[in-house]
Amino acid sequence: MIAQGPIVLVGCGRLGSAILEGWLLTGTVAAEDLIVLSPSEKPAAEAARTRGARINPPLETLTQARVVVLAVKPAIWRDVMAPIAPFLNDRAVILSVMAGVAAPTLAEGIGGWPIVRVMPTTGVSRGRGVASVWSADARAEAVGRELFAPMAETVVLKDETLMDAATAVAGSGAAYFYAFTDALARAGEAAGLDAATADVLARATLRSAADSMGDDALDALIGRIASPGGSTRAGLDALDQNERLKTMLIDTVAAAVRRNREMGA
């Protein structure tokens, strides 16, 4: 539980709502320690209000803020922060979940507060997200871990530039798995299954594989299904013929990293 001073969530859109729901679900932040700033009414904020969170209180209440979480679109953060910044105390930490806005840019626009960048997935709403944390400041990094580790598998990056790679793997990764699942279903169709049956089988397989993954080494997990000379081994050999699976994913992640860099430039 985070103590001492409110946590201010600025922006309650898709990600902001997921963060708010995750905090309350996991008890990471008590509702009475939450301040939410949102131009329009949001179901997640209203649900938090019924539990004691303050929604759009006077900006004077921000003087005690311990953390300000910036969850608005990158294009507007300067305008959003301008009226808030004069009320923040010296001990406040700025936590940005905005993609592609680098810490030096934030520091230049906001001022002297420690900054931590976190790149979470919306799975945090169910307490099952993924989050990458980076900060040049140890206290700010600790705040990032404290606020996200209870609702996300959290990694701390050594260098801010790795945020683009982490986003390309974890932020985009669910879409890659969905695309793979669709391709698997279509391959099942090509092998004679009807489309609906192939869909059910492919989706259920992804869910079941995720459920049984645990923390075992991936090679060991594969080895449990693919016995030498068996059908799964034959399929895997075809899948990674000439290392094409690895090559394809290196290209996939590299393309997403490039795009992340272009958008952040």
Ligand SMILES: NC(=O)c1ccc[n+]([C@@H]2O[C@H](COP(=O)([O-])OP(=O)(O)OC[C@H]3O[C@@H](n4cnc5c(N)ncnc54)[C@H](OP(=O)(O)O)[C@@H]3O)[C@@H](O)[C@H]2O)c1
């Ligand atoms: N969505 C994701 O999966 C994801 C993942 C990682 C990082 N991110 C980052 O998270 C940030 C938000 O993304 P999103 O997908 O949640 O976008 P979004 O759904 O558009 O949410 C942005 C929210 O900002 C609010 N807002 C606008 N002006 C504001 C102000 N002056 N004060 C407070 N709130 C204000 C908007 O309110 P109204 O709705 O009332 O206009 C909107 O709800 C982005 O920077 C993005 O890069 C998102």
